[in-house]
Amino acid sequence: MKLTPSQTVGPFFSHALPYPHDWELVPPGHPGAITLTGRVLDGAGEPVPDALLELWLGRAGDRGALLRGDGQVSGFGRCATAPDGSFTFRTVRPEGAYLSLQVFARGLLRSLLTRVYLEDRPDPLLDGLEPARRGTLIATGSGERYEFDVRLQGDGETVFLDF
């Protein structure tokens, strides 16, 4: 069957898509919890204040992806960017090499899919990239705190995946 085309999420979704504790895949104090913070920037280097990010760990977790707050964990999180383009997730390290990150925003007619690697390492995707672009998929930081900026366009443009 023929696919349904994508359209932009638009600027006015924050009364609808965010939900309580959506950015917390694990509760505070969870063993092994890390925070992943960053900013979404446009082609002029300006922050994108109306993006929605979704993080996926590749496994469902204890329960459905909408309910939170009773100490259980989910493999899915969502975070709308703040006026300064920033976002935060509290999560755990993935079982594999990377976390999957999807970006929606006004001006994006289709979502963007990328990966967050917490460390540089041999990897089929990373090893196939131009060396200059490899670093765009690798978070900085260590221990419990990591940072990862999403640059939609231009200098240091994040590698996005064809899907």
Added chain:
Amino acid sequence: MTHPPYLSPGYRSTVLRAPAQPPVAFKTDPDAIELTGPVFGHHEVGALDADLTRQHAGEPLGERISVTGRILDSSGRPIRDTLVELWQANAAGRYAHERDQHPAPLDPNFTGAGRCLTDEDGRYRFVTIKPGAYPWRNHHNAWRPAHLHFSVFGRAFTERLVTQMYFPGDPLMPFDPILQSVPNESARQRLVSAFSMELTEPEWALGYSFDIVLGSTPMESS
């Protein structure tokens, strides 16, 4: 080509947000986590979440409608138990969003957000009111045709789709750079719902149908 290109200059916001580099193809990796997706339970969604006319003390103003359809994969198989989220402007064309500056009235009885899970046939159903058209500042005298925003998960993170549903016969559709960003006319038509007398309930609500077909795996032709 089904999907719009990222850069579609008629829609001004794409100019600084569209990636300049082409996307990089996945390596053939059956273990890629993007080929799986989050799971939602029926206990997570309230029975009234799919009725946007019953979320407040009174009924919203506007033309009551129902919208139903099936979420299908590219082989036509139903996708059951997947989350469908819907949001929209009110009947006057105003979103219940703090940054919407359109000088049209808010409706205290309408938030304009709902969700449901598909049933075993992949079917969803919402009751809501028909949204109004509204102006935006993309270009001189720019108006969005009436539309409902849909967010659908599917079975894989690569199937994730956010789109907009339009209403048949809306005279604003040919002038809308967002709908017209879809290059192919028959693909644009797939974003237009069908009015259905069969779904229309006497003395109650007009009925529209709108199916959504999700892509499946990377590299599959679309």
